Amino acid sequence: MPTPTTHTDQPRPDSTLHVALDLGNTSWCLAGAPGVAAPARVRAFPARSLARLHAELASAGQHFGLPADAPVVLCYEAGRDGFWLQRACTAAGIVALVVDSSSIEVSRRARRAKTDRLDATALLRLLFRHTAGERGHWRVLHVPTVEEEDRRQVHRELARLTQERTRAVNRLKGLLALHGIRLTSLRAVPDQLPHLSQWDGTPLPPGVCERIQLIWARLTLIQAQRTALVRARRTLLETATDPAIQMVRRLLQLRGVGEVSAWLLTMELFSWRRFRNRREVAGVLGLTATPQASGDRRRELGIGKGGSALLRGLAMELAWGWLRYQPASALSRWYRTRFAAGGSRQRRIGIVALARRLMIALWRYVETGQVPAGATMKA
Secondary structure, three states, X not given: OOOOOOXXXXXXXXXXXXXEEEEOOOEEEEEEEOOOOOOOEEEEEEOOOHHHHHHHHHHHHHHOOOOOOOOEEEEEEOOOOOOHHHHHHHHOOOEEEEEOHHHOOOOOOOOOOOOHHHHHHHHHHHHHHHHOOOOOOOOEOOOOOHHHHXXXXXXXXXXXXXXXXXXXXXXXXXXXXXXXXXXXXXXXXHHHHHHOEOOOOOEOOHHHHHHHHHHXXXXXXXHHHHHHHHHHHHHHHHHOOOHHHHHHHHHHOEOOOOHHHHHHHHHXXXXXXXXXXXXXXXHHHOOOEEEEEEOOEEEEEEEOOOOOHHHHHHHHHHHHHHHHHOOOOHHHHHHHHHOOOOOHHHHHHHHHHHXXXXXXXXXXXXXXXXXXXXXXXXX
């Protein structure tokens, strides 16, 4: 009789302290137990107190009779605290898992009790299932390094400033339209303001003029900050030797891929994630099928939309641009053969399929250097 295989790299469940944390703004709730049979020990302590956390872990180990060097497996839901707690626990020798809160199984009853204590104990039960080898009941996030997370600040702040600029411009136009004024250009608003008049020819009220000046000052500051960030990004592209920047340069060599698209795809997708296959690439973008089959009933609900909405929208834009700038590529020929002759709805469905294939092709290109079939490079 063959000897059963044992996983020596995994600690025994009854000798490991399993801990689930429910993170709040002012207090954290900790639930711990060595196994499913043992009743969970629940304690609350002030938020972000690492000293108190380690004290509670030591106290829980003594409570359950575990040795002082017993391994600890800890989990918590991703939220406003980000990944610093995972890094702190890892530095202390604790296995820490960050869980996607939207993937956690919950009761579907119309009303269910919800407290910090109940949430922590429910998360602890899911942790037991995870360490036992069960998969599919939640999603554990891949934690980026500090450097990888820091690279995202440039384009994320640039996106926020772009939104604020659009909001300020719309507010300025709306305030002028409220008094019957429409300007063809907003570049000289401070100079035009003393000469503007309402619909009946009367001057603008002083309160309106003051508000317009405040909005214009805010808009000027936003534009100056955007310009500085764009210049900083361009400087990094020209001078940095970081592997992620080199990946951006590689994407920029393809026709149809611009600076913003290459930067976003690299910093948010390709540079810090390690994909094993094409299905994982499509899953992160939410470009996966959602079939429904029950008995004789079969139908398709469309794409899952479970990933990043920003990257999914960017993939659609790149797909449309790919048809324009890479008409001789294999992907463009495939789209024209399958969907170009159909109606507008058929073409929109086809562009989603093209976006999925294009993202997989770009992933292979940045990982292995395999250029998409038939694609042309920039001069």
